Amino acid sequence: FLGRVGGSGPPVGVGLRMFGELGQHGLPITNVELACGSSSRALMLAADSIRAGSADVAMVIGVEKMERGMLQVGGVGATNYASVMGLNVMPAAYGMMAQRHMADYGTKPEHFAQVSVKSHRNAVHNPFAQYRIAITLEEVLGARMVCDPITLYQCCPTSDGASAVILTSEKFARTRTTSPVRMRAWAGGSPMYTSGREGLGEGPTEIVARKVYEKAGIDPKDVDVTQVHDAFTPGEILTIEELGYVPHGEGGPFVWEGGTEITGKFPVNTDGGLLSRGHPMGATGGAMVTEIVRQLRGEAGARQVAAAKVGLVQNAGIGGVNVMVFEK
Template sequence: MNREIYIAGAAMTPFGRHANSSMQDLTQAAVLGAISDAGIDPDDAQAFYAANVYGGMVLGQVLLRDLGITGPPIYNVENACASGATAVHLARQALQLGLYDTVIVFGVEQLTKLGGGTIPLQRNDYKTELYAQQGMTLPTVYAMRGSRYLYERNLGMDVLAHVAVKNRANGARNPLAQQRTPVTLEEVMASRPIAEPLTLLQCCPSAVDGAAALVLTAKKPASGRPRVRILGSAVLSGHIEEGCDDILDAEITARTARAAYEQAGLGPRDLDVVELHDAFTIAELLYYEALGLANRGEGADLLLSGATEIGGRVAVNPSGGLLAKGHPLGATGVAQMVELVWQLQARAVGRQVEGARVGLAQCTGGGIAGVDHAASAVHLLGV
């Protein structure tokens, strides 16, 4: 069944430290906000998709029970950082198959409860122990990519810092972002070293809480706003990389993007706005190339030209991205699409991409030994 799937409502909490709020509080704010935004009753939702990484078993049922919502099917989705995007993908599939007419997808996380520090590597992968013994963490993995990128392109370390300057400037315009202070190139370069060439301001915050929610429906929304449709949705896993793999080749993202573009009948040149997974500054440059925004080796040129700023050819991370908005794992993929909905409906006050009609959200998830990423999700939205 080939049904048009719409996003009728979108909402999220501010991302940051919520010491006085429970996960139930965060979920309630996002879910009820999306329901209100869609102009529906809670009983209109025939199923719920709950995305989370560290909340424990049957979290969706626990959180929705405390909202007084019990009875409908509740699907708990965990796919590392791509959990929220994967939940949207699965919800869209169910709607297209005609299983439901209206569903709610939400993602939530409270990373501040974990005590801070880097997110641990995959603990149930027996090969990960070998990586950990060599000092491997996610910052060091991306630092190696950054070092290789700068070496192969003959670029200075300041190129990576330009990503942080752009995205934190965007975050300063977003009232829901965790980091709302613009930074200069000099401040980024002088911030505490994490893993060369990455400094503190080039890494997304790891202590962050937040929730985001979407109402997906096969019914045409009745509101006077532009109707946002999901034009393409793809989720894939990584290939095993034998021998000396190219650490600058984000093959899983390129593969997933191709699948989403093909579904939508669109290409990179059709995009007006992009929310991508900039957990570290180097990631944004790699994903420029993987998504087809720039040719191989030309990601830095695209950035420095100003083409990815608000007002440029294709605005990338106008929300501030993970670097400024924050990265509460289970909520991230959903929040990226909340931002796109607001952009496509001209509701992104203070950071609006004028005339935006097509947006792309890209989220990767998880690192397991010998594989680029465990999961990748790409969604195309349009009006």
């Protein structure tokens, strides 16, 4: 299963081309495109395939060779008001959500900026991160404004990258490893576009997370380490609220007080997240999963969360959401 958005390079059939070059023949290959959630969706499809008995072992690959300026959401046209107003780029959408959060709950620009400070600090200890440089709150707030209140250092970079995950049946895993990590529950949800939704409202992450918690038989308080889709800093604050870690409106102060630090109540994006590890779109979901696996195996080194047993991944793609729970 291969997740990829587009970028540069061959437009179609990347999975077929890749495995052909590796000399792999006669295996079923599925190319998956779900924007930034492509490889996490591919992982869920692989899990479904194994659960159905169609395979014992599946390889899930995410890959992206990006170009400059790949943040546009839709086509540009004179009749497209979003394009004319500059709202067809992701920073604008996140900026508007951040402003609504500030208006509704009193969240401060410093709260969003603190997400970037924390993520960059975590990335210092991640050899796979794109940016391994710590930055200060003052540097984040003083950087060039992109979409108020989001400054440059609160935006994910343009990234090239790849990820790979091996998923097997439990029976097969017992013959190959003494430290398996189990993919316990998963679900996905489509974007919510409705004129009846007031304010930020209940988003797809909240709906999908409830399904996954029920499937896994856990509550939000049972999660030890989390990876969320922080392409822009408001993403982390909004998502920890939608995951039920804190009530709506309290995400900003929670982050400010260290709640999402490695030693906090709910450690989030211990590898630096999309902001610092990087965001090669088709590979991002797989990269998030690999960090959770390292954490649950106790292999994260200086960024290790103590006694981590349950991990959660929330990966988004143009408004759609994939949520997965893993356990040691």
